[in-house]
Amino acid sequence: MLKKFYKIIIVPYTLFLLYLMFLGMGRFQYDDNLLTVEPIISTINFIKGAISWKDIVIIVLGNIVMFVPFGFLGWVFPKLNDLKALLFSFISIIFIVxxxxxxxxxxxxxxxxxxxxxxxVYLGFLLRKFVEKRLGNWAV
Structure with missing residues (x-):
């Protein structure tokens, strides 16, 4: 039952997320192409310069939580039941985005x-494994 619901909701959810990543949350077109390639440094600097904890939660935790549903993609694409395959596919796609x-x-x-x-996505994968173990056939 959960798998059926997931299969229905994941496409609109993905489109909503893409909207947020390109047009939502007050986005605008920058004058220059911008990139930050130093791992963790930009997040630490963002946290240091944040005006409120709300901003930190929305940006940092949002970047994690909003992608948890993609850890369940093995329900739609059986090849993605393997963690390595899931992470390789996801990293390739998010890199393109x-x-x-x-x-x-x-x-x-x-x-x-x-x-x-x-x-x-990794947390979502762990959550999916937990749900499958706990709910068994009900998740199917």
């Missing part, structure tokens, strides 16, 4: 986003 943000100047290519998003 970040590159599109860079080339369209509708965002910043950030290594930290790739790291945080991938961590979210």
């Amino acid at each position: 970040e590159a599109l943000q860079y080339f369209t100047r509708m965002g910043i290519f950030e290594i930290d986003d790739i790291i945080l998003n991938t961590f979210g």
Whole structure:
């Protein structure tokens, strides 16, 4: 039952997430192509310069939590039941999305986003394994 619901909701969810990544949350086109390639440094600097904890939670935790559902992609694509295959596929795709943000100047290519998003997928994968173990056939 959960798998059926997931299969219905994942496409609109993905489209919503792409909207947020390119057009939502007050996005605008930058004058220059911007990138941050020093892992973790930009996130630490963001936290240091943040005006409020709300900003930190929305940006940092949001970059993790919003990608947890992609840890369940093995329910749609059986080859992605393998963690290595899932992470390789996801990192390849999120790299392309970040590159599109860079080339369209509708965002910043950030290594930290790739790291945080991938961590979210990993947590989703662990959650999926937990759900399958706990709920068994009900999850199917």
